[in-house]
Amino acid sequence: MRGIEGAQEVVKIVVTVSLMVALIFVALWIWPEDQAHPLGNLVSTGELKVAGVTLTGQRLLTIGTAIVVAIVLRFILRGTRLGIAMRAVVDDRSLLKLNGGRPDRTSMLSWALGASLAAVSGVLLASEQAPSVIPLTLLVVNAYAAAVVGRLRSIPGAFAGSIVLGLAISYVGAYTPADAAWGPIALDNLQRAVPAIMLFLVILAQPQVRLRAHSLQRARRPMPVPNQRLAAIGGLVLVATVVGIGSLMSGPDQNTLLKGFGFAIATLSLVPLTGYSGQISLAQLTFTGIGAVVMASWGASGDVFWVFVAVAVCSAVGALVALPALRLSGIYLALATAAFAIFCYWMVFQQQDVMPGSTASVPYLKIGPLEVGSDFGQLVVLAVAFAVIANVLVALRRSAWGRRLTAMRDSPVACATLGLNLMSTKVGVFALSAAIAGAGGALAGRTFVVDDFGLDQSLPITMLAVVGGIGSVGGALLGGLLLGVAPIATTALAANAIGVFRVLQRLGHPGDLGHAGLHGDRPRAHPRRCRSRHRGRLPGLLPLREAIAAAIVAAAALWLAARTELIANWGLFAAVVVLAFAVLPVLPAILPPPGENRRGRVGPTAVWLVVLLAVTALIPWENAIGSTGFRLIAILGWTVLGALTTLGILGLDPTGRLNVSGASPDHIGLDSSLGDAEAMVAAAEVGVDEELLSVPTPVALEVLRGGGDR
């Protein structure tokens, strides 16, 4: 969890949620739901009568399991040295070292315990009859709804809560028959929403917590301020790419990509919320859903006016949801949003009036006389929207408000003593984020189904944002697309996507800024083995006219080849990935900016790069590998291989002594190599942000590197 040190709440939430999901998965794998299994039968014969209501054993078991999981977790994190060390790592990494603990190993373990375990059990389960994830996440909410009664601290409180919850579920079950309704509102799913409602009510009833005067002791690294010019160029490139690739795609693929972009915008909404201000929400896709529904039911003409209405509705709803939770600490916001997501899923999106036939058809956009008529057109609209929002966010980060958000994340109490109204600032950023997520839905121009907006869909997005470190615009695009496009949107994917994302990101930056020296309060030990890495300067792409030209030529050639059906679409995709992550990073070495010498074996490398691209494009990915997920993984592996081979031929250390010129002379100019601080700034120049640089290293890369950290 290296990337999220100092964000205690966030860590707790992510580890807890993923661990819970994982354990539940494991439990269900051992005792499949659809089979008669002795334990279930055993318990379900028992009954408990409380206040005249019968609690079935099954229901008690459900809630009981959740609570047991919570208790076990609590025991691990509070009662064992390892668990305490996991929390200690979050507080102060180098201090743990000074105590003789091994922070890297500890982080790896908590990482393993959390996300990876979730992934593993998810994968294991995929071969079984996959249980519906909804009851599982419900289970988590059950546990929390019960535990919140005890303020997440007292175990008797949690038990009392669970009894109340069980009773409430029973009562509601008894009084709402299958066709129950209240006016036009169908109540048949009310029972399932009870835990969420209860959670929300209990949170409402909590007294305000006081500011803590010891927010973050750990010094944070400077956060690079993103570069507006680069963001603008990036936006243009994005739109151009979408036009280029979209025109090659088949109809269904375009439609999937629409969803991908919708989700990418939803992920983008976490950039200000999580990236800048350190809050966390588990309901982003619910807002996307609200945006989609508003557009589908009121704005069926597609008029742009309704997009604004949808956005306004989302931000208002967002503010309302966040308001009660923001009085409390971070974990309550996560819980409140989770409860909100579940509530909306069962009680809002399931209403026939809201999503007729459980679908919502978002129309194509219409601006005055201009009307979008196809998926392709809408795709371009989405790309433009993404680029515009991303640029606004970058501008925001550079503004006074953005600075204030960062300041609030670093030390809320200090902000309050300067006269900042924390509450309204937080509500503001939450509303903004909900609005962006809503825009993703309102502009998606496709038909969604109810299941697109469940908590199980939002969780991966947030986990990706937090664990994978999508604090940046580029990361949001990649992560959102991955989640939206890949058909296997399960917890397993969430973890896979994180891994995928990490590898991509590392590959893109052979300077390997994420390594040890950048972490912790003061630049610390650089293990000798990797000292050379820190000498590596980041390849700044902007001054490299020739390299950029070469890349554009290559991209254009690939596009033409695909257009003329010389290569298949997956070939094109693979070639683009290789181009971006294996070819671009070495271009600065062979096509340096004016005034710098070429280095390494230039000739053979150039030839090899062309061959690599051609071969990649010609591999019949589509026929060779059946599932999209595995195809992605294979392409990734291939890219890694390509990158390493290239570096080998070039004759440079793969760990990044690509000593090419930095992003801007302003940032360098020191006598020797880039310092950490300058490197951060330089990284910002190429669009990498702090969070990105510090997320945990995937095992794969650790292995590649030969053992990883000490």
Next chain:
Amino acid sequence: MSAQIPGSRSGAASSSKPLLELRGVTAAYGGIQVLHGVDLEVPEGAVLALLGPNGAGKTTTISVACGLMEPTAGKVYMAGADVTGVGAEELARRGVVTVPEGKGIFPNLTVKENLLMATYAGVDMDHVEAVAYEQFPRLGERRTQVAGTLSGGEQQMLAMARGLAVNPAVLLLDELSMGLAPLVVEELYGIVARIARTGTSILVVEQFARTVLGVADLAAVMVNGRVRAVGRPSEIENELSAAYFGV
């Protein structure tokens, strides 16, 4: 228990040998060099006070000695063995205890959990607790309090308690007196002197020269990343005032 450093032998024979030794150490943050060849020796059982103005590089010296930072040149020896580049966690397990400047605790763990972290160095929890609570009864009263809510001085006591309980071979103290009442500072230095008598080598970094010079066997003055003078406290008084007032 204090002789965990490889090759260290307790007893009079080895006492002439420095337990901690820095030779020509240079260190840099990013591209900026802050230590320019530091030589320091702390003999076994001695207290060396490292003094100097703000930004002189004292904390950096400690970071190098405890293994958190790797020197760009030069060597670090412990009990004669070259430990340059050995990680901080490894050194900690071999008996080097560091109390870092102003943030020696985990603020979100309780007092007791903080002490538990000291057990990585190979002592058992009962011992750690016994020593800590005996030395600082105040911590005993507050064992379940979250360390971040302790008063500043109590936090410093907690950090120090960890150092005492582990019974270290080498003790590195950075600005021990920060945030402590004058009475407590005096008392702590009494303890420091006592620990030194058990054979522990102690390196103390301070800005307030007065109190620490009372217990130090040796003192070194550091200015701009170089050691200007080393000697008995009485010998370096002049150097010291020169260093602070920029002669």
Next chain:
Amino acid sequence: MSGVTVRFGGHQALTDVSLGVDEGQIVGLIGPNGAGKTTLFNAVCGVVTPSAGSVRIMGRDVSNLNTHRRARLGLGRTFQRLEVFSSLTVSDNVRVGVEIRQTWERRGTTARQFLATDGNLPVDAEVDLILERLGLGGLADVPVGSLPTGQARLVELGRALGARPSVLLLDEPASGLDDPETADFGRLLTDLAGAGLGILLVEHDVGLVMDVCEHICVLDFGSVIASGDPEVVRANEAVVAAYLGAGT
């Protein structure tokens, strides 16, 4: 403030403490570790809620106001355990202080006098002025996370000044400063007070406290055990026994 009492669970951290700071006055607050000094600060700026007593700023009872409301009435503070915005640079830290102030009405005139401005400086100019005044000019673009503690404390002070307070609570601002720097800092405090700022200073560097404070208050186990002029306090036996020790 008067009669402030604070409890944490069974532990009573402050018992019936009353204390006042006038315009342009520096009041020292000293006492052994855990005496309740920081807790008193927290109570004054609304980070903890006293179970009894009231806090007044310029005659106005603020006991029921939120932290940020109190800040807007002219209360500024620094923290014993640093609360800098460590992912921002030195100048951005101060800038955030100034910018937050600009979002609410400006009130405190004293910091303005100290900075000798007409009160309507552009943000950049004000930030530069503050940095220069604190001797941080050369460090403007350094990330605060890599500063030595002493300088980081000055950054906190600068940030607080950016909000133009009329009362400033300083919690061990000089720890981490070396002797000459402490002397400079003492002069800075006197200048600030000269410009009309009321300062409540918690510090374990007794020399500094005795030098700059007109009035000293000694806290032990949550109550005031002595108060008065520096000489009076220094001579007080209870204070010597509880805090100063024989050495000073």
